[in-house]
Amino acid sequence: MLIVHKYGGTSVGSLERIKNVANRVAKAKRDGNSLVVVVSAMSGETNKLVDFAKYFSPNPSKREMDMLLSSGEMVTASLLAIALSEMGIDAIAMSGGQAGIITDGVHTYARIKTIDTGAMRREIDRGRVVVVAGFQGVNQNGEVTTLGRGGSDLSAVAIAGAIGADACEIYSDVDGIYTTDPRVEPRAKKMSYISYDEMLELASLGAKVLQNRSVELAKKLNVKIIAKSSFSEAEGTVIGEERDGMETLLVSGIALDRNQARVSLKDVSDRPGIASEIFTKLADENINVDMIIQNASSNGLTTLGFTVPESELPKAKEIIDNFDHDIGGKDFDSNICKVSIVGVGMKSHSGVAATAFTAMAKENINIEMISTSEIKVSMVIEQKYAELAVRTLHSVYELDK
Amino acid sequence: MLIVHKYGGTSVGSLERIKNVANRVAKAKRDGNSLVVVVSAMSGETNKLVDFAKYFSPNPSKREMDMLLSSGEMVTASLLAIALSEMGIDAIAMSGGQAGIITDGVHTYARIKTIDTGAMRREIDRGRVVVVAGFQGVNQNGEVTTLGRGGSDLSAVAIAGAIGADACEIYSDVDGIYTTDPRVEPRAKKMSYISYDEMLELASLGAKVLQNRSVELAKKLNVKIIAKSSFSEAEGTVIGEERDGMETLLVSGIALDRNQARVSLKDVSDRPGIASEIFTKLADENINVDMIIQNASSNGLTTLGFTVPESELPKAKEIIDNFDHDIGGKDFDSNICKVSIVGVGMKSHSGVAATAFTAMAKENINIEMISTSEIKVSMVIEQKYAELAVRTLHSVYELDK
Numbered sequence: 055m056l057i058v059h060k061y062g063g064t065s066v067g068s069l070e071r072i073k074n075v076a077n078r079v080a081k082a083k084r085d086g087n088s089l090v091v092v093v094s095a096m097s098g099e100t101n102k103l104v105d106f107a108k109y110f111s112p113n114p115s116k117r118e119m120d121m122l123l124s125s126g127e128m129v130t131a132s133l134l135a136i137a138l139s140e141m142g143i144d145a146i147a148m149s150g151g152q153a154g155i156i157t158d159g160v161h162t163y164a165r166i167k168t169i170d171t172g173a174m175r176r177e178i179d180r181g182r183v184v185v186v187a188g189f190q191g192v193n194q195n196g197e198v199t200t201l202g203r204g205g206s207d208l209s210a211v212a213i214a215g216a217i218g219a220d221a222c223e224i225y226s227d228v229d230g231i232y233t234t235d236p237r238v239e240p241r242a243k244k245m246s247y248i249s250y251d252e253m254l255e256l257a258s259l260g261a262k263v264l265q266n267r268s269v270e271l272a273k274k275l276n277v278k279i280i281a282k283s284s285f286s287e288a289e290g291t292v293i294g295e296e297r298d299g300m301e302t303l304l305v306s307g308i309a310l311d312r313n314q315a316r317v318s319l320k321d322v323s324d325r326p327g328i329a330s331e332i333f334t335k336l337a338d339e340n341i342n343v344d345m346i347i348q349n350a351s352s353n354g355l356t357t358l359g360f361t362v363p364e365s366e367l368p369k370a371k372e373i374i375d376n377f378d379h380d381i382g383g384k385d386f387d388s389n390i391c392k393v394s395i396v397g398v399g400m401k402s403h404s405g406v407a408a409t410a411f412t413a414m415a416k417e418n419i420n421i422e423m424i425s426t427s428e429i430k431v432s433m434v435i436e437q438k439y440a441e442l443a444v445r446t447l448h449s450v451y452e453l454d455k
Numbered sequence: 456m457l458i459v460h461k462y463g464g465t466s467v468g469s470l471e472r473i474k475n476v477a478n479r480v481a482k483a484k485r486d487g488n489s490l491v492v493v494v495s496a497m498s499g500e501t502n503k504l505v506d507f508a509k510y511f512s513p514n515p516s517k518r519e520m521d522m523l524l525s526s527g528e529m530v531t532a533s534l535l536a537i538a539l540s541e542m543g544i545d546a547i548a549m550s551g552g553q554a555g556i557i558t559d560g561v562h563t564y565a566r567i568k569t570i571d572t573g574a575m576r577r578e579i580d581r582g583r584v585v586v587v588a589g590f591q592g593v594n595q596n597g598e599v600t601t602l603g604r605g606g607s608d609l610s611a612v613a614i615a616g617a618i619g620a621d622a623c624e625i626y627s628d629v630d631g632i633y634t635t636d637p638r639v640e641p642r643a644k645k646m647s648y649i650s651y652d653e654m655l656e657l658a659s660l661g662a663k664v665l666q667n668r669s670v671e672l673a674k675k676l677n678v679k680i681i682a683k684s685s686f687s688e689a690e691g692t693v694i695g696e697e698r699d700g701m702e703t704l705l706v707s708g709i710a711l712d713r714n715q716a717r718v719s720l721k722d723v724s725d726r727p728g729i730a731s732e733i734f735t736k737l738a739d740e741n742i743n744v745d746m747i748i749q750n751a752s753s754n755g756l757t758t759l760g761f762t763v764p765e766s767e768l769p770k771a772k773e774i775i776d777n778f779d780h781d782i783g784g785k786d787f788d789s790n791i792c793k794v795s796i797v798g799v800g801m802k803s804h805s806g807v808a809a810t811a812f813t814a815m816a817k818e819n820i821n822i823e824m825i826s827t828s829e830i831k832v833s834m835v836i837e838q839k840y841a842e843l844a845v846r847t848l849h850s851v852y853e854l855d856k
Contacts, residue, residue, distance in 0.1 A: 069510045076511075106534055109470045110477075111541035118540070118548050122533035125526035132523035133507055139519075140512035147519050152597060196553060 055220040056088045056178070060188065060210035063097035064227045065284035066130050072096075075225075075284060076137035079183060083143050088178050090217065092188040092210040093134055095126025116161035120190070120200045124150070127187035127206070135185045145183040148173065150198070153184070155191035155209065157199045164199035166191060166208065169216035178217075186213065204265030211268045215275030222277050223290070228263055229283035230291035231256065233453040234308035238444045241454040245306060246289070249296040252306045255396040255430045269293065296398055304406050305397035305451040310444050312391045314344060315367040316422065316434055317360055317374065321382020324356040328380050332358070335373050341366045345392070345425040345432060355382065359423050361434060364388050390422065391440040394432040395447055407431045413450040419443055456621040457489045457579070461589065461611035464498035465628045466685035467531050473497075476626075476685060477538035480584060484544050489579050491618065493589040493611040494535055496527025517562035521591070521601045525551070528588035528607070536586045546584040549574065551599075554585070556592035556610065558600045565600035567592060567609065570617035579618075587614065605666030612669045616676030623673065623680050624691070629664055630684035631692035632657065634854040635709040639845045642855040646707060647690070650697040653707045656797040656831045670694065697799055705807050706798035706852040711845050713792045715745060716768040717823065717835055718761055718775065722783020725757040729781050733759070736774050742767045746793070746826040746833060756783065760824050762835060765789050791823065792841045795833040796848055808832045814851040820844055 059079060066072050079091055103122050107114040131147040138145035154170030177184045188206025193199050201208050207224060214222035229244065231253065236242040248256075250273035257266045263281050272279050272293065282290030322328055329348065336343055346360040362370045367388050374384055400406045407424075410431055414421055419442065423434035435443055448454060460480060467473050480492055504523050508515040515523075532548040539546035555571030578585045589607025594600050602609050608625060615623035630645065632654065637643040649657075651674035658667045664682050673680050673694065683691030723729055730749065737744055747761040763771045768789050775785055801807045808825075811832055815822055820843065824835035836844055849855060 069507060073511065103530065106470060106530075107537050110474065110534060110538040114537040115540050118533045118536045121529055121548050121550070122537075125529045125533075128522055128526045129504065129507075132519045132526075133511060135519045136508050136515040136523075137511040139516050147522050149522070149599075198550075 055086075056217065057082065058090045058092060058210050058214040058217075058219045058222040060092040060206060060222065060224045061094065061284055062206065062224075062226045063094040063100070065225050066093055066095075066134070067097035069133075071284075072130065072133055073137055076134060076141060076143075078225075078284065079134075079138060080141045080143045083183055090174060090178070090184045090186060090213055090219070091134065092186045092206055092213060093127060093130040094188050094206040095123075096130055099126040099129070117197060120161045120198050123200055124187065124190040124198045127189050131185045131187040135183075138183055138185070143183055144181060145185055146177050147185045147187070149187050150190035150209065151192035151196070153186045153213070155212070157191035157193055157201070159193040159195070159197075159199070161197075161199055163202040164191060164193065166201070166212045169212055171216050174213070174217060202267075204268065207265055207268035208271060211272045211275065211277050211279065214277045215271070219277070221280055222272070223280045223282055224264065225282050225284035226263060227283060227285060228281075229286055229288040230281050231263055231293070231307070233306070234444055234448050235310060238310060238441050239308075239448045239454075241448065243454060244288075245291050247292045247294065247297065248306055249398050250293060251296065251429055252396050252398055253293045255394070255427070256307050256309050264293070304399035304403055305395045305453065306399075307396050308444050308447045308451075308453065309394045309396060310391060310440055311394075312437065312440060313364045314361040314390060314392050314434070315364045315370075315386065315388035316390045317362060317367075317370060318385040318387075319358040319374070319381050320384070321355045322358050323380040324354050325380075329358060332374075332377065335377070336362070336370060339369055339373060341370050341373075345423060345434065347423055347425060361390075361392065361423070389437050390434050391437045392432055392434050393440065393443045393447065394430055395451065396430050397451075398429050400429050400431070409450060410447060413446050414443060417442055417446055419446075456487075457618065458483065459491045459493060459611050459615040459618075459620045459623040461493040461607060461623065461625045462495065462685055463607065463625075463627045464495040464501070466626050467494055467535070468498035470534075472685075473531065473534055474538055477535060477542060477544075479626075479685065480535075480539060481542045481544045484584055491575060491579070491585045491587060491614055491620070492535065493587045493607055493614060494528060494531040495589050495607040496524075497531055500527040500530070518598060521562045521599050524601055525588065525591040525599045528590050532586045532588040536584075539584055539586070544584055545582055546586055547578050548586045548588070550588050551591035551610065552593035552597070554587045554614070556613070558592035558594055558602070560594040560596070560598075560600070562598075562600055564603040565592060565594065567602070567613045570613055572617050575614070575618060603668075605669065608666055608669035609672060612673045612676065612678050612680065615678045616672070620678070623678050625665065625680055625682050626685035627664060627682070628684060628686060629682075630687055630689040631682050632664055632694070632708070634707070635845055635849050636711060639711060639842050640709075640849045640855075643849065644855060645689075646692050648693045648695065648698065649707055650799050651694060652697070652830055653797050653799055654694045656795070656828070657708050657710050665694070705800035705804055706796045706848075706854065707800075708797050709845050709848045709852075709854065710795045710797060711792060711841055712795075713838060713841060714765045715762040715791060715793050715835070716765045716771075716787065716789035717791045718763060718768075718771060719786040719788075720759040720775070720782050721785070722756045723759050724781040725755050726781075730759060733775075733778065736778070737763070737771060740770055740774060742771050742774075746824060746835065748824055748826060762791075762793065762824070790838050791835050792838045793833055793835050794841065794844045794848065795831055796852065797831050798852075799830050801830050801832070810851060811848060814847050815844060818843055818847055820847075
């Protein structure tokens with residue numbers, strides 16, 4: 055099989071751990087597979103380099119930041135190739151550019167445009183393990199670009215798609231995707247399979263194993279991802295296309311996001327352009343608005359509610375406070391959390407949301423806001439009920455079975 | 456003026472020092488100069504990366520070593536460009552490859568073949584300071600290569616030659632070239648000028664400010680080097696072509712090399728091929744032979760003497776001991792040193808060497824070996840006389856005047 059491995063910063067966080075990764079790669083190679091291995095910078099390195107740059111400038115040039123930060127992955131890639139060679143596994147290290155990863159010109163948050171797989175294929179055909187520095191590419195002028203946080207996942211998925219790999223194994227310090235956060239609900243179970251769409255919802259709701267950009271790309275390129283731990287032999291979770299038989303599972307997982315704050319605007323004039331005006335001002339300040347709910351108007355006045363990251367509430371409050379027209383009352387609450395249930399089964403089954411609402415009511419948990427998508431129901435509740443809500447929902451959908 | 460600055464590892468050894476370098480570069484730019492700045496890795500970084508690699512392999516792949524080590528200079532270049540931008544000096548960082556430095560394919564000890572100055576020129580013409588990661592280039596396959604120890608000096612001189620810079624200022628922690636090592640002779644004086652050839656002799660004799668490869672290249676490309684300190688405002692030493700009026704200076708400097716050992720072979724058969732056989736065996740073991748002296752034969756037997764680095768004496772001894780024919784006697788002595796006087800004035804003045812021999816005799820210092828070139832006289836003496844010999848010669852040629 056042709057497989058892409060990707061090892062994150064924690065998995066290559068020390069020389070011992072890089073050796074451990076080399077052992078894993080060597081085993082997979084000896085088992086007869088062809089391999090491309092994508093690596094992150096050793097954990098802590100990227101932050102160290104960012105701190106270095108901040109010493110000189112609060113707003114360092116993005117082009118130079120890319121050149122600076124890309125060095126971390128180059129170091130890991132070189133070291134892993136050296137470790138593999140020492141074990142008798144023929145290996146070659148490549149920068150993103152050498153691996154043919156061409157991006158647009160947006161420094162620090164570039165998008166991969168194409169991958170010229172010629173160099174990688176040549177080395178694979180020679181029986182070599184290709185070790186690629188993740189998180190980076192080059193733009194059309196040959197300048198180094200980086201792909202933003204989680205960019206190494208993106209490199210791995212893009213490469214897997216471009217070379218037609220059978221799977222893209224993403225290694226981290228957790229051994230897969232769980233039905234919910236095991237620190238909140240010890241009876242959480244590791245899923246053996248989850249669809250791209252479910253993973254997308256879970257990731258955007260705070261499950262941190264995989265970033266959305268790479269899941270989106272995997273879905274688009276139809277790359278099978280396997281999320282695994284580099285510290286154990288446990289089977290991971292496969293992230294792939296929706297499968298027959300999935301309908302039987304109503305709900306796949308419960309996500310909890312504690313870092314949200316609620317903004318409620320009352321008696322807002324119900325005329326075109328008001329919402330646009332408010333959210334444009336928030337966007338101008340780079341405030342990430344998540345849930346947005348507007349109730350149908352009755353007397354020409356409406357209620358507008360939305361959530362923002364807790365850390366951005368002060369900035370949001372300032373903007374709203376300076377908004378001097380068309381708003382009757384306002385209410386800010388950072389003492390909330392968002393609990394979400396996710397499952398492709400919801401598409402074809404009614405009553406999934408109702409089950410959730412009933413369960414919450416039984417526990418006397420008041421739901422302040424509700425937002426739904428095709429495969430997700432999110433509820434904003436008081437923060438103190440967070441764990442109770444997660445455990446209740448985990449149980450009512452029988453995720454521990 | 457168009458000037459190349461080069462800052463070594465100590466000069467960029469901390470964030471504070473990089474800021475200091477930025478201040479120097481900013482001043483030179485504000486004084487109206489166009490600038491290319493070549494930087495080394497922060498001191499200690501290269502050794503750290505070498506140690507990392509050695510953790511995995513005693514003989515790491517050279518290609519991967521180049522990729523690994525080149526990252527250190529990239530970090531410094533990026534940081535310096537960021538620091539300059541923050542000071543309002545428009546700056547751009549470039550890897551060796553981006554700066555157009557094309558080398559041959561010999562990893563870890565590549566030679567610069569050409570420099571495509573297009574990218575640098577474009578940025579200079581836009582008024583930018585170009586900050587280049589030293590010590591590195593790319594070969595024709597786009598693979599990163601490094602230039603060996605002292606390679607950043609070589610990058611700087613090669614760039615200065617390629618862009619036709621008015622001068623190449625090489626900054627380190629010493630403020631120029633001295634008539635001899637000031638730790639041995641406190642009355643040593645900094646030279647304001649020294650010719651390439653004298654510098655080559657001094658460097659090969661142990662003066663460590665500049666490496667021979669870069670001086671050779673400077674001579675070939677006629678690049679004026681100025682050796683300066685990045686920690687002071689002191690004027691440095693200019694290294695350039697031989698100048699009129701130089702003849703008045705008989706001797707420019709005294710060099711001392713304590714790390715040599717002497718090998719003397721007695722009663723060697725004086726037939727063709729013996730010397731070749733011995734030195735080929737030594738070369739095969741990568742033993743650097745320095746002085747070689749063979750006395751004229753008398754009775755069909757000759758005396759062959761040479762010096763090797765002290766650290767390589769055991770290996771040399773083993774080779775000689777296994778050399779079982781045509782050698783009558785052998786003598787090894789690591790308790791020696793080599794004192795040399797260097798000066799282009801010797802070319803046109805007789806008696807320079809005689810003055811040295813007389814001065815040594817007066818101090819009862821026995822000269823064990825003598826070797827001369829057009830502008831150099833080297834003497835091997837007992838190590839305990841090292842300081843006395845240097846001070847005596849320094850005084851007899853009036854270098855303290």
